Amino acid sequence: MSRVYIQNVMHAKLHQKLIDFELFKKYAIQLHTKKHQNFFSSKSISSITKPHQENDFNSRILNSGSKPSAYCLVNLIRACTNLGWFSRGEQLRCCILKSGYVNNVFVGSALVNFYVKFQLLGNAQQLFDEMTERNVVTWNTLISGYARSGQFRNALNLFIQLERSEQSSDSYSISAALSACGALGLVQLGKLMHSKIVKFGVECSIVVSNSLIDMYGKCGCAEESNRVFKRMMEKDTISWNSVIAANARNRALDQAVDFLCQMPEPDIVSYNEVISGVAQFGIIEDAVDMLSRMPSPNSSSWNSIITGYVNRGRAKESLEFFRNMHLSNVLMDQFTFSSLLSGIANIAAITWGRLMHCCTVKYGVDETVVVGTALIDMYSKCGHMKEADILFGWLPVKNLITWNTIISGHAHNGNSDEVIRLFEQLKSVKDLQPDGITFVNVLAACWHNKMSFQAANEYFELMVNDYGICPMPEHCTSMIKLLGQEGDVSKAEKMIYELGFEKCELVWKALLGASVTCGDIKIAEVTAAKVTELEGDDEFVYVLMSNMYALHRKWIDVGGMRGWMKEKRVRKEAGRSWI
Template identity: 60%
Template sequence: MQRYLFKKYPLNQRQSCYLLSKHTSTDNEIPQRSYFKSSAALISILTQEGSNFEMTLFEASQTLDCSNKPNGYALVHLIRRCSSLVQYSYGQQLHCYILRSGFCSNVFVSTAIINFYLKFELLNEAHQVFDEMPQPIVVSWNSLISGYVRSGQFRKALAVFLQLDRSEVCADSFSFTAALAACGQLSLLQLGKSVHSKIVRCGVECSIVVANCLIDMYGKCGSVGEAVQVFNEMIDKDIISWNSVIAASARNRRLEQAASFLHQMPNPDTISYNELINGIAHFGYIKDAIRILFNMPNPNSSSWNSIITGYVNRDEAREALGFFCKMHSEGVEINQFTLSSLLSGIAVLSALTWGMLIHCHTIKCGLDKSVVVGSALIDMYCKCGQVKNAELMFQSLPRRNLVTWNAMISGYAHNGNSTKVVELFEQLKLVKDMEPDGITFLNVLLACWHNRMPVETAIQYFGSMMADYGIDPTAEHCSCLIRHMGRKGEVWRAEKMIYELGFGSCGLVWRALLGACATCRNLEVAEVAALKLIELEGDNDYVYVMMSNIYACYGKWGDASAARELMRERRGLSILFQDNSSNMRLESLRLPQYPDLFHLCFGDG
């Protein structure tokens, strides 16, 4: 870090001239030298609202070259000012001065530098400054952990937290809240419980902020019972506490419980209602969600977006489009999340015309360069078969996040362009402060399968995912690799991998193995996979169809006939209802019925 900065920004007498040139064009315009008399005077000027930052920095640069140099506190204020006013080049020059002058041993100065780099999302630089600190304090640790959480790098955040836990520095409430946020995002329940135990041992469980984060973590990990228990044990509750327990209940299909909490809440706000609407719509109770939306106080864009997302999740994209039109006619603000959800629904329909109309609307609203909308447009164009349009959108975005890269990689994979998948994946690996995730690797494995690449190539990617990036394989990763192995006839190897990775009780991977056995006509492993599927899922038409075909390939017509006979015995059932006009109509299975959620929220009034 030190050598890099010295080479790029040599800070000596020339630095003052550089800063000076920002304000003067001729020698006659050089201001009179008026160095700050003390660090306290410099801090006073920096903290004044409306102060001329560049002129103040010029003055400060003069003091760097005189005997009355600023102390650590003054440098901390200077760095913070660079962060708040997004003055990256000034901040790097200050970092150079700090390295030369020996202030890097000051933990407050180094922590300010870490926060400065995190402000510009330069996590590698921030981590390097942290690593060079001789004895970081808890604030330094918290800055780095929170920086990783804000950037979505939750595993790295937890790695730093665990490093803190092993150090001699005691974690505080800020450390725990950041760690809980990462556990919640990754659904790491056991690690979250371990953090909870540590919180109790440290005696900070009474903090409202910590308790709120515990409720949120348990809710996101699907442990709503623990979330409610933490809520009930809280002595003081704020509005975030109530909203968190409503969200935890609604997220885990405890809709009646969520509505009850909302009804008990002293002064519910818009977020309170939105959390309930989001849960109700997500699980398919759209009519109830709409009824609450139209009766709640002060609905906002998020309230309407939840309904659109609910329709999209139910593959009812036409209804989502209709509700979007109503939202537009009501004059509700349409934001990037509205358009992103709507584009997801259009992508499912492959409704290119509608997609292009929405694209025009994003340009009109000035949201076409948004990374959220841009990623959704890329996904929509790819699913509509317009990969060239997706490429143009990808190239035009001024900023791309991992979702953007995954959308483009996925588009190439599903449109059969495996060469482009691998090419883009290799480009992603070179992007600073960004790493591929499980979705990225799943698309790469799909590309390997579609393009009939060697099995060893797919296995190398699979191994790299675990070894180089610390990503735990999912059933989808494993199933994709099994299909690839099946095409090459290596089903024995696939069966062994299932047990080694701990997927022996997952029906999805055994289903993939049975399909792979049908591809390479391996009866022995197919029978193992079929028995496991019946054991895990009970009688299954898929098993009987596949086994019948495999037996037929081996000429075992008796076994093939027996498998088909078993399937005939398990006839499907349709539910017929007769209405008042005596016309018969077919009804699909209904969703579980809940009491009237509207009355649970609003009462009888």
């Protein structure tokens, strides 16, 4: 046995016997100056150090007068990362600055990983930028950190920087970049990366091949996923599950079932992907039958069918299925309740909603961001904004979807002033910023509140210039309605062309409605022709134009419209009420 190995064993045994923490701290300070150190020693350090004594421990190291080795610092940073000791890691960074290891690539990479694990990607990026030397591990840590946190464009931008640097990407950086391509639906960029992978022979890596299958599947290219899978010399469980998911999520249900049957040892993920696909795109009763014959189904298996019922507008059946799930003693999770609440919201069944709210409290998931947001949405769609506001105030963690949900609730319930107030609050929330959906609701509130176009346009310009959000048709329709309120439909027509929405029937319908509201026959006729050109015969166009001609007492034109409707067999649905 080597002397280093024996020394490590002795160190480990000694560490486990150190009950007095004062002795341990003295020993740790001595240890980091030893000539022979490795991860085993540092692992023992981290395993004994107590959280409430971390500050004193670091001050001892900082003030010990001896310079710790880079290897010891790396492993101490890893210990802080794995044990979730943020303040200790921050103090270790001070130790690193004092010790002169700030430009050491291994120490720097460990610190980047430390910040990534604590989801402080801004700190990680700043440290990354300050490093004078980086290795591929440094790059991979930050790229994968961005990808895991959902910042896919940042991940791709960093990957492109890596490609332009002197460093070479490896299977892990390529895998993270492919994951970002899949999430963003950038199939062309994914194909470019695939060609490079083939050129440099990285495709033989099982990690890269699995990422390619996943990327093509998420971009809607199931056949490409199948080709990559069939070319693989070696396949693992992830390979099989990825190709099953690629087919199931893209309506290729027969192919997904075939792969499931061919899979040597299907696991619960394999079955769940097929059940989810069948529940979403196939005959949902077939999915229920598969569930009944599936070995050891879990909550995700049941959740897939509940989601299938909800997405198909069969909320009552989802509630009945939930009852069966409860009787079968299946553990329910936050996704079970979020799907059910979505279905309840769609049918505005407030009694069921309150019952489900009680269930979420019983299961202890009512304060999770997923369920909390679903509860806010349910109460909002049932018209109970007071309860929605109370829940929003109580929710300990709120993401952008939560904010958009409460803002949307007030917008749809006509509380325009509250929409603007909440929007101003959101602007001041750290690490969150409004997105396109937020501004859809804000601009809609401006219209409902009969604000001036100039005042609403300030929000529109804020969206484009300050937040860099590209206008969507929904933004444009609100601006058109605002201009219609002021009788300036010619400016609204000009805006459609300026924003590049001349091929979008939604904005032309909004302009037609605005033209009828302010009585501009000329623009209404041009707009009606445009809607018909883009969408074909639509009762909306004929009815609006007929009403407009009647308003101006153009009875001949009214008769012409009615004649066209009869000739084209366009029927206006009779109005009805549930009251």
